[in-house]
Amino acid sequence: MSLHPDVEKVLVTGQQLQDRVNELGRRISDDYAGKDLLVIGVLKGAAWFVADLTRAITIPFNVDFMAVSSYGAAHKSSGVVRIIKDLDAPVAGRHVLIAEDILDTGLTLRYLIKNFEVRGAASVEVAACVIKAGAQQENIPVRYDGFVIPNEFVVGYGLDYAENYRGLPYIGQLKQSVYS
Ligand code: 5GP
Secondary structure (H helix, E strand, C coil): CCCCCCCEEEEECHHHHHHHHHHHHHHHHHHCCCCCCCEEEEECHHHHHHHHHHHHHCCCEEEEEEEEECCCCCCCCCCCCCECCCCCCCCCCCCEEEEEEEEECCCHHHHHHHHHHHHCEEEEEEEEEECCCCCCCCCCCCCCCEEEEECCCCCEECCCCCCCCCCCCCCCEEEHHEEE
16 A cells, blocks of 8 residues: 555554454453453544454453543644543443553543543553553553554554544654644
8 A cells, every 4th residue: 555645654554553453352352251341442543443453352342432632633732631422331340441542641541540440440451552652741551552653643543633644554654744
């Protein structure tokens, strides 16, 4: 597949994503066997990751989505987390696995972990498709980690810039000229 003209370079290929996500799905299936697993995707970006991850999980589970905003149309984290859409499912007593597209500052995940703990989840773990090296302001324990990438603004596999590029099958670094 040819590179999108706004993408500087590919950091994680589609094949690497599929292989790693399948592996995470196998591990999750082992770890949560016999448990009431609720996979919670963070909209919109994690929808692509959740779709692939859940197809690789071989045990019974439920899935729900939550929408939060931390970025708006800009490319820097605001640090402010706002719930746009809450869960449909109750979390009390259930084993929650948060699926996030990307771990950047960690502010979003810090907020969500605390939120689900307060709601009485039996456990809360994190699956993050990509982790930006050296960007975390919060120490987030990521049990299921996909890829560590450089601290650059990336798009694709659900990740957007101003709602574009989500459908790219790879994760790529956006050209700086696009957002500056
Ligand atoms: P954090 O709270 O960890 O700083 O940011 C989490 C959210 O910020 C992600 O779910 C994602 O929506 C957005 N984000 C952080 N870094 C990037 C990036 O490089 N590209 C895109 N498209 N979104 C990002």
